[in-house]
Amino acid sequence: MWTRIKWGIRILLALIVGLFLHYTLPQRDVVQIINTYNRITQIGGNWMFYAIEDTGTGVETATTSRDIRYIDAVFANGKTMTYRNEDTGWFWPPYFKWNSSTLQAEATNAARTPGQWVAVTHYGWRLPIFSIFPNAVSITKVEGPDVTLIPWVNIIILSVLAFVLFMLRKMWLQFRERMVDPALAEVGETFDAAGQRVESARKEARGFFGRIGAWLNTWRAKR
Known part of the structure; x- marks a missing residue:
């Protein structure tokens, strides 16, 4: 019985660590950007999946809604993805991102360039039921959808x-x-x-x- 309990605890800890690493470590998607926009987003129980609200603004606020930048993209197989574009600042995850305005301009330029494929580096998950979006960190032009990216x-x-x-x-x-x-x-x-x-x-x-x-x-x- 005790052996089963110990293995259960080990499996649970491994699952927690695995999910934490999967959410935090950078991932790259090869996509075509089709749209960029800003949207007032309500932040509620999912606040932990968004950046701290005053990061990069220099102003402290206590509101439950924010104007957040978003990037719409499509994969080669036709599936779509929406990324949020927020600064992380000095907080976790430690990407030290301060250039969300510049990144939004790069995404807008890629959306206006026909046939342009890019690799979007991001962290996080896309969970529609909880209104959770991965946060884009950088955008790099690539030759096509079949490019090989080594992590x-x-x-x-x-x-x-x-x-x-x-x-x-x-x-x-x-x-x-x-x-x-x-x-x-x-x-x-x-x-x-x-x-x-x-x-x-x-x-x-x-x-x-x-x-x-x-x-x-x-x-x-x-x-």
Whole structure:
């Protein structure tokens, strides 16, 4: 039972980490941009999937609606995608994006160029039911929809994370070997010694009471 609980916890933690990385790490879509626009967007329970409202404005507000830039695009297979275009500033995710106005101009120019294919680098998810849009980070012109893009950034980040996890596990194993296991062994030896003393005391008590019982039996025999 405990083994199943431990594996359940491990799977849950792995799922949480995987979803976090999938949302945060950059992704690239090869698309054609067909439209750009601004729209007043209501921010409610989905606020965590939007940038902090005063990022890049220098003005602090407390409203639940914002004027957000959007970019409409289409894939080679005809499927569409809508990206939001917000500055991230110094906050999470750490893309340090301050050029949403420039990016909107680049997207508008690509939309006005017939047959122009671009790679849109973004993070986040598109969940229509919650009005969640991926945030575009950069736009790069490409030759066509069949271009091969190698995710070097993700490869480097995941490699570094894997190395860090490997080193942490190695440090933990060394710590457990040097500190935890000897302490547990000492505790176990203490319990074993205590058990042996208890058992010895029981044997002595049985021997003592046994001698008394034998002595009493001799008196009964004399009667």
